[in-house]
Amino acid sequence: MAVLPLNEQSFEVTVPVLIIGAGACGLTAALTVADANVGVLVLERDAVPQGSTALSSGMIPACETKIQAALGVGDTVDIMTADILSKAHGETDEAMVRAIAAESGPAIDWLVDDHNIELTLVEGFLYPNHSQLRMHAPVSRTGADLIGSFSRAAENAGIDILTEAQVVDLYADEVGRIAGVRLVRPDGTEERIGCEALILACNGFGGNAEMIAQLIPEMSDANYFGHTGNQGDAITWGEALGAAMADLGSFQGHGSVAHPHGILISWALMMQGGFQVNVTGKRFSNEHLGYSEQGRIVAGQPESIAWNIFDQRIYDGGLDFEDFRLAIKSDAVRKAATIDELIEITGLPEDNLRATMAETAALAAGEGVDEFGRDFTGNPALQAPWYAVRVTGSLFHTQGGLKVNDQAQVLRQDGSPLHNLYAGGGAARGVSGPSDWGYLSGNGLLTAVTLGRMAGRAAAIMCGES
Ligand SMILES: Cc1cc2nc3c(=O)[nH]c(=O)nc-3n(C[C@H](O)[C@H](O)[C@H](O)COP(=O)(O)OP(=O)(O)OC[C@H]3O[C@@H](n4cnc5c(N)ncnc54)[C@H](O)[C@@H]3O)c2cc1C
Incomplete structure (x- = not known):
């Protein structure tokens, strides 16, 4: 896992937007890019897109959705922002929390209305610290059904997902602009794909025992229940690019x-x-x-x-x-x-x-x-x-990662955005503060879907949506 100099590197094929990871974040980003009529390719290391998304209960928190309105739930961006901040004891980025809460409702409405992703409101009880009913989930309340409907939506939108394609290296020029990636196939063959914008949707480092021992030592002996393919690659690449990171113990x-x-x-x-x-x-x-x-x-x-x-x-x-x-x-x-x-x-x-x-x-x-x-x-x-x-x-999964802004652009240490690199879901810093006590139920899929949408929108604009 490295960021390699571009030099004279040529690519077999070049696409406008390249996305690494086909979980909820990657597929939300891909649907957003495709909706903007911009070319997109998703690279996924597994044979079938699943990720931690498939292991989850499929509960996506969101406020001001049409589903809530139909059931008379008076949730707002202000209330949801306050709930997230209160669980994290205020130890997270308030502006990002507000931007994410504001994105959540439109994202759910769009997934349901435009992409036929069937979601229902979970009623009957509130998860800890949620003051409103706002969990939107498949009827079965399984992530397997959620990723299944995301995959169907991607297929219907004509999105190409290249599976069994593990990205190992990024190529960047001398100012840190991403030019493409190198991937390996299970038989060891390599391919190089160029891009105008890259979205990191490859989750965090829960599956990397060494990183867990170093960054979250209190859980190094605990059972890991997330997707083992999530090896912290976004963090490794981000470090090499001089990206800012936060809450790596979360x-x-x-x-x-x-x-x-x-x-x-x-x-x-x-x-x-x-x-x-x-x-x-x-x-x-x-x-x-x-x-x-x-x-x-x-x-x-x-x-x-x-x-x-x-x-x-x-x-x-x-x-x-x-x-x-x-x-x-x-x-x-x-x-x-x-x-x-x-x-x-x-x-x-x-x-x-x-x-x-x-x-x-x-x-x-x-x-x-x-x-x-x-x-x-x-x-x-x-x-x-x-x-x-x-x-x-x-x-279950890590919540720290690359610092991003409200367009999901990956930020440098000085706060300026890297040229054409975006991140969401578990690859990005979440909104759960520095440890485990700040995690409000659903913060995982919340940032997968909202940052995925923000990343897709910004990348499509960068690549000149039509
Ligand atoms: C048991 C369980 C229950 C959960 N329940 C909920 C819930 O109900 N609500 C909620 O909000 N959150 C829940 N979570 C957390 C939630 O699943 C995650 O936060 C969310 O799925 C993250 O989405 P993602 O797209 O970032 O990552 P993922 O869904 O993990 O997708 C990342 C993808 O990237 C691929 N990948 C990684 N590295 C590479 C590489 N180098 N090259 C190519 N591909 C790569 C992986 O194979 C994977 O498919 C749960 C987690 C677990 C484990």
């Missing part, structure tokens, strides 16, 4: 991945009244602060294990999630008619688990104050039958 974790099944168990269960205990049968945190920071907290519990405890009402709500239905089929979700049976099927220490069950019931009834600060009164008290899932904490 990441999205998750405290609820069924273990050993490896299936995401939606945090909706916690928001609707469920709770977590560790192997001692005791609670250890305020589950409502956020699932991202809970990844590190659960990974730090004895044996790196927690149990999600919930009841029939919550189980029934979970059935809206395809992943939850898969977890049931995989026997990850265990049922108990009584607390005795719950103790038996989990193997948790009897006295502690009984005490925890009694304490959470009292808190739900408004008696006492939770030592971790959670308010249990927003949901009905849990009742038999009980359910339990054994989970672990995971690293």
Whole structure:
């Protein structure tokens, strides 16, 4: 992975806009460029475009969408900006947060209206720190369906995606203008493709154990649940080009991945009244602060294990999630008619688990104050039958990256934009602050879609859209 001098390098073919990565960011950017009647080519290292997008729950937060309006949700750019900033404790770029929130609604409307990407509003509960219903997702609530509909939209728009094409080097002239890339095929053959503008949509460095150990050491022993092809290439190239970077220690974790099944168990269960205990049968945190920071907290519990405890009402709500239905089929979700049976099927220490069950019931009834600060009164008290899932904490994706402006142009250290280089999604700095606690649910796909659209628009203008 290097940035090579241009010298006399010639290219087999040259396109106006080249995009590296065919996840949500790359395909959003490609659709935007194609809509502007500018030529675009997407390069993807895998045989089938998937990325972390395919592994996700497909939830894209957005405000002021037509879908929200039809359901009477009064969300605004101001409210969404405030929610993102509040979760990140203000430790992120406020102007970028506002620009991203402002882009979110038009982006969702455009994907639905112009590209037939079917999205529905997730109703019934709010994710931590979201003050409005604003998660737009496929009906199945799976990233597999989301990337499937993006791929279909790209095909319908006549966008070329060259798969099994891993970009290894960029070519740049002496002032840092990108002229093209070198890619390798699985059989080792190489190709060189020239471009007028390059969009980096190759996500972050979650799949690169060395970079994780260096930049996010607290998660180096945790299970990585994202796409392994995301190796931090954007950062390596950006460094060589003198690009500015920020928040490289920032990441999205998750405290609820069924273990050993490896299936995401939606945090909706916690928001609707469920709770977590560790192997001692005791609670250890305020589950409502956020699932991202809970990844590190659960990974730090004895044996790196927690149990999600919930009841029939919550189980029934979970059935809206395809992943939850898969977890049931995989026997990850265990049922108990009584607390005795719950103790038996989990193997948790009897006295502690009984005490925890009694304490959470009292808190739900408004008696006492939770030592971790959670308010249990927003949901009905849990009742038999009980359910339990054994989970672990995971690293989902990194949130730090290349600094970009509101046209998704990659910036130099002095704040000036590099000539023709753009970045979005996990390749760019996110809006989650410096660590894991600043991640507001959906910040990942939010910046994939919005920065992807901004990058596509700016690159198309640069290449003279018609
Ligand atoms: C289990 C899980 C659940 C999640 N749920 C949600 C959710 O519901 N909502 C949300 O907002 N976020 C969620 N996220 C985060 C979200 O998936 C990511 O933030 C988002 O998918 C990033 O999109 P992207 O396009 O930047 O990257 P990706 O979708 O990962 O796409 C990057 C692509 O670039 C390719 N690539 C990388 N390097 C190269 C190279 N050198 N040459 C060619 N191709 C390359 C990769 O193969 C990949 O296909 C979740 C993440 C995980 C792991």
